[in-house]
Amino acid sequence: MLLIAVIAMVSCGPGAGERIRESPDQPEKRTYELLQPGLSMKTVEEAWGRPDSVEDNCYRDECLIVWIYKGYSNNRYLFFKDEVLVSWQ
Known part of the structure; x- marks a missing residue:
């Protein structure tokens, strides 16, 4: 009975079902120094x-493809135009 309660708490806790990245794939471990326009x-x-x-983001006459890397504390956004990196945040 106790085992069932522990399993239920683990599977329903914060972030349950969320994809968790392990080092070195965590966005926090990636460095923007590797990126160049x-x-x-x-x-x-x-x-x-x-x-x-x-995601595809279109503003006026310009469309950008946005790659999102989800992290524990924040997300990383990389913006591409015509399959070329133009900016990031």
């Missing part, structure tokens, strides 16, 4: 791994 998506993926989420 003009890098291709393939090069960034080789250095940082696959993003957790991908």
Whole structure:
């Protein structure tokens, strides 16, 4: 009975079902020093791994692809135009 309660607490606790990255794939462990404007998506993926989420953001006549890497304390956003890295935050 106690074992069932412990399992229930673990599986329903904060962040349950959330994808947790382990080092060295944690975004906090990645360094922006590796990034430079003009890098291709393939090069960034080789250095940082696959993003957790991908979004298309269009403003006026410009569309950017946003790669999102989810972290424990914050997320990292990489912005691509025509499959080339243009900025990040």
